[in-house]
Amino acid sequence: MPLLFPNLRVHQVFGANTDVGKTLLTTAxxxxxASRYAGAGKRIFYLKPVSTGPESESDVAFVERHTRQYADRIATRNLFQYREPMSPHLAAQLAPDLPFPKSNDELVRGVEKYVAEVASGLAGKDGHVFVETAGxxxxxxxxxxxxQSTFLRPLRLPAVLIASPHLGGISTTLASYESLSxxxxxxxxxxxxHDPxxxxDTFLRDYFKDRGVGFWNVRRPPQxxxxxxxxxxxxxxWYASVEGLGGEQEGEGGVGGAVDWLDRKHVERIEEIRSMPRRTLDQVWWPFTQHGLVNTEQQVMVIDSAHGDFFDAYYAKPKGEEAAAEESIxxxxxDGAASWFTQSHGHATEELTLAAAEAAGRYGHVLFPSGSHKPALELAEKLLATVGKGWASRVFYSDNGSTGxxxxxxxxxxxxxxxxGWQGEIGGDVGVIGLRGGYHGDTIGAMDATEASTFNKAVDWYKGRGHWFSPPAVLVEDGAATVSTTGPDxxxxxxxxxxxxxxxxxxxWAVPFGSVADVYDLKTRSTSPLAEYYRAHIRETLADLTAQGRQFGxxxxxxxxxxxxGMVxxxxxxxxxxxDVARASADLFAGARDDAAYAAELARPHDASEWRGLPIIFDEVFSGLYRFGYHNASSVMGTTPDISCYAKILTGGLLPLSATVASxxxxxxxxxxxxxxxxxxGHSYTANPMGCAVALRALKMIEDNDAADTWAAPKADWGVSTKDESARWSLWRREFVDQLSRLPQVKGAMAMGTVLAVDLHDPDADYGSLVxxxxxxxxxAHPVADPTGSAPPFxxxxxxxxxxxxxxxSLWTKGETVRAMEDVILEELQKA
Structure with a gap:
């Protein structure tokens, strides 16, 4: 849980290295x-999550020895202590008789619990917690x-860095600062x-001053x-001499100014967060938002940070209902919307962050036409060897799914x-064939490739170009996997x-199936009577349209x-x-042409790699790259496109990048x-090196997890072999989807890969529905508690x-977290 309390300052002390005086200065x-706020009743707390070495020589013991005169207002705590003075992971292995957290998450939960207990026990008074790391x-x-910097990151506590005063200490300190930042x-x-x-300090003072970071050069302790x-x-x-000095940021040999500075930074942070809802309402124009309906501060979600699957967020409360001083704001x-379908690898994932930083440091951004650079070339090779394997030969880069x-x-x-024969025809009226409810983005061409809908009907220059079939949809209804027709066809x-x-x-009509797996068994179904029925319906519809003079490209x-x-x-x-029909119907798409040259074109033998009938475009911006538990749609459909488009999950959601892959x-x-x-x-940021580098790393993370059978447990729950790429499975339990589908207020439910969709009953069911x-x-409004403690209450x-x-x-949300959400979702739906 995020630890930002109005009445409690919490700071995490890192050292640039060992033997830099971290415990010494934390004690100061x-x-x-304690001395500066003695009359205010302020309490000071010291927490050492993990300590190594004899207990009598521990950091907790050191702090207690040198703060005895303030013992009435100082409390200390050590979560885990191991006897051997070495790296914590080794010291713990040599002490099998001592308590040992099962995971790093458990240690983080321990810090959260301690700080939350401290805050609640202050009874409105102020306090300060110093959490000292090891090494x-x-x-x-x-x-x-x-x-440490990785596993403690979910806490994101404001940091105090103890610089190295030794030879080489400038480099060590800057590397540590950059690692934390x-x-x-x-x-x-x-x-x-201070080392005379x-x-x-002569270098570090100006370096940190330029970055708005307070710097204190503290008088050297006695030998x-x-x-x-x-x-x-x-x-x-020495302690008595430094605890009250140093009122100016430049330093006078003491730490008193640092304490004042930390207090001020804490207050400024809270004031800024609380001011953001109003500032946002006054100055920002949100996408897909009716500002006439979202117009109060209580409706604005202020995201202070994000990590893994979670936001640390602030919601303003009405006057009179503000959180108590001892409650975190x-x-x-x-992040159940996956940040608009982008987030897949977890927020602020270290591997992706470092990949972006490395590319930024090497390239920044560089132009791409007639050029090349390593991340773009290697990403193109990777895409052609994976999602484009066997059919694609080229990759065109752009900056998001719509432009892709x-x-x-x-x-x-x-x-x-x-x-x-309509090449270069200005003002032509060539359309596309697609599906009702399809959405390909908000640039004008992508909008025109979809039917009129809430997304585009208010756009004055929109002109839908095409025909859109109403697609039969798959839902689990009352426990049965069902395919049913939708829409006005x-x-x-x-x-x-x-x-x-x-x-x-x-x-x-609606047709029940024995299981979801049966619906996606296209090897069997592709020769079924329903397949012939579909093909006849599609062919007859297109024949009628082309007979009316409609043309499709x-x-x-x-x-x-x-x-x-609509998550259909x-x-x-x-x-x-x-x-199948589009590829077999070249005769329908030729229009009025009947000349001998065109007849010869139709009659000539075509290479197997050539597109036939119409070019087939797979828009996999949302669905591709394991969002639905498969690498690309070809593994489900049993056929390949002529063009496919990937974005969003392509970079794990970190950076905007899209790739259009073509034959x-x-x-x-x-x-x-x-x-x-x-x-x-083209786009100015075509093949942005940072985006390409992050995409390469994101794809490798997927491949590594797939090879390691990371999803073996959910696949087993859905009765799927880990090697069967065509079978469907989900991180959401099959039994849970069955339970949802039987609730009276639920029309149906469906889950695949990372996605759960619940279709709620509503006579006015469309995008404007409010249910x-x-x-x-x-x-x-319903708190979710993870019984295993692997995630905080959320x-x-x-x-x-x-x-x-x-x-x-995300692709690797923990099963325990998903189970906890399932319980709450069921509970809330059963109330209605």
């Missing part, structure tokens, strides 16, 4: 804080391969013991000499135009062989699921049949000796799609 801060910034955690820590202050010979008692007396005199929220789809549409329509009667098991619905589908269009899981057999026959449509024939489309928001509001945050409520996990 404690003494100074340096990257000293190993109890459970490698994590280091790149991981999202706020380094509030830097303290350094090396004088590292050890004489008896233990004499040393202790001299050290006591921040709360953890599970603009590229796909331009490429497909140009290829069709060249073949069918006039569906003909089902074949007799299907009629006994089917039933009539207001939109046509591409088939565009979102495989598996229409995301923004489309019958994959229907999409496969759309591809050689699409690419060849743009080859000539005239520049005007090229694909004249989904009402349910998610109740869900957000709430679920998501956004509705009309009457559809959905919750998405």
């Amino acid at each position: 801060l404690i003494r100074s804080s 340096g910034v990257h000293s190993p955690a109890l459970h490698p391969p994590h280091t 790149i991981r999202g820590y706020d380094v509030n202050a830097v303290l350094c013991l 010979y090396y004088r590292n 050890k000499q004489g008896t233990v008692e004499e040393d202790a007396a001299r050290l006591a005199e 921040l709360e953890p929220f599970f 789809m603009e590229v796909a549409l331009k490429a497909a329509l140009r290829a069709s135009g060249k073949r069918y 006039a569906w003909p009667g089902l074949p007799d062989s299907l009629a006994p098991s089917s039933k009539a619905t207001p939109d046509g 591409a088939l565009v589908i979102e495989p598996t699921c229409l995301g923004a269009g 899981f489309v019958d994959p057999l229907f999409q496969l049949c759309m591809v 050689s026959s699409i690419f060849n449509a743009f080859l000539s000796d005239r520049k005007v024939d090229a694909l004249l489309h 989904g928001q009402a349910f998610l509001d109740r869900l957000r 709430r679920i945050h998501s956004r509705p799609l009309g009457n559809v409520a959905y919750v998405m996990t």
Whole structure:
């Protein structure tokens, strides 16, 4: 849980290395804080999460010895103590008889629990907690391969860095500071013991001043000499001399100014967070938001930071209902909307952050036309060897899913135009074939490739170009996997062989299946009577449209699921049949042409790699790269596209980047000796090196987890072999989806991969429905407790799609966290 209390300052003390005076200076801060606020009743607390070495020589013992005169207002605590004076992970191994946390998360929970107990026990008075780490910034955690700065990151406590005064200390200190900063820590202050010979402070002071970080050069403690008692007396005199000095940031040899500075930074942080809702309402224009409905400070979610699956967020409360001083103003929220479908690898993932930083340091951004750089080239090679394996030959980079789809549409329509004779026709009315509820982005071409809807009907220059079939959808309804028709299409009667098991619905018909796995068994279903029924319906519809003079240049589908269009899981057999018919119907797409040259074009033998009928575009911006438990849609559909588009999960959600992957026959449509024939489309940030580097790392993380059978348990729950790429499974339990589907207020539910969708009953079911928001509001107000302690108590945050409520996990959200959310979702739905 985030630890930001109005009445309690909490700071985490890191050392640039061992033997830099970390405990010595932490004790000075404690003494100074205790002495400077003696009359205010302020309490000071010292926490050492992990300590190594004999207990009598521990840091806790040291702090207690040198703060005895303030014992009435200072408390100390050590969570885990190991006897051997060595790295914590090794010391713990040599003490099997001592308590040992099962995970680094358990240690983090211990820190959270201690600080929360301190805050609640202050009864409105002020306090200050100093959490001292062990060794340096990257000293190993109890459970490698994590280091301190990594496993303590979920706390994101404001940091105090103790600089190294030794030879080489400037480099060590700056490396430590940069390591903390790149991981999202706020380094509030830097303290350094003065060394008159090396004088590292002469460099460090200006370096940190330029970055707004307080710096204190602290008078050097006395050398050890004489008896233990004499040393202790001299050290006591030194402490007394430094605890109240140093009022100016430049330093006067003491730490008193640092204490004042930390207090001020704490107050400023809280004031800034509390001011952000009003400032945002006054100055920001949100996407997809009606400001007439979202206009109070209590509706603004201020995200202070994000890590893993969670936001640390602030919601303002009405006057008179503000949190008590001993309550944290921040709360953890599970990112159930995956930050608009982007987040997949966890927020602030260290591996992706470092990949971005390395590329930023090497390249920044560089232009790409007629050039190359390592991240872009290697990413193209990776995509062609994975999602494009066996069919694609080229990768075109752009900056987001919508622009990636603009590229796909331009490429497909140009290829069709060249073949069918409308190349370069200005003002032509060539359309696409797609699905109702499809959504490909908000650039004008991508908008025109979808039917009129809430997303585009208020756009004055929108002109829908195409025909959109109403897709049969997959839902688990009352415990049964069901495929049913939706929308206004006039569906003909089902074949007799299907009629006994089917039933009539207001939109046509519904067919039950034995299981979700049966629905996605396309090897069996592709030769079924339903497949023939689909193909006939699609072919007849297209024949009628082309007879009316309609012309089409591409088939565009979102495989598996229409995301923004309502989280509709489309019958994959229907999409496969759309591809089959589009490829087999060149005669329908030729328009009025009947000349001999065109007849010869149709008659000539075509290479197997050439597109046929119409170019097929798979929009996998949302669904691809394991969002739904598969690498790419070809493994589900059993067929490949001519163009596919990837974004969002491509970089794990960290940076905007999209890749449009195309076959050689699409690419060849743009080859000539005239520049005007090229694909004249591009973006200033095409093939951004940071985005490409992060994408390479994100893809490797997926491959590594797949190879390690990370998803073996959820696959087993769904009865799926870990090696079966075509079978469907989810991180959400099969039994849970069954339970949801049987609730009276639920029309149906569906889960695949990371995504759970709940279709709630509403007579006005569409994007404007409010029932989904009402349910998610109740869900957000319901605390979720993870019984294993692997996650702090949290709430679920998501956004509705009309009457559809959905919750998405990351690719490696812990099973215990998902189980805890399942319990709360069921509980809230059962109340309605």
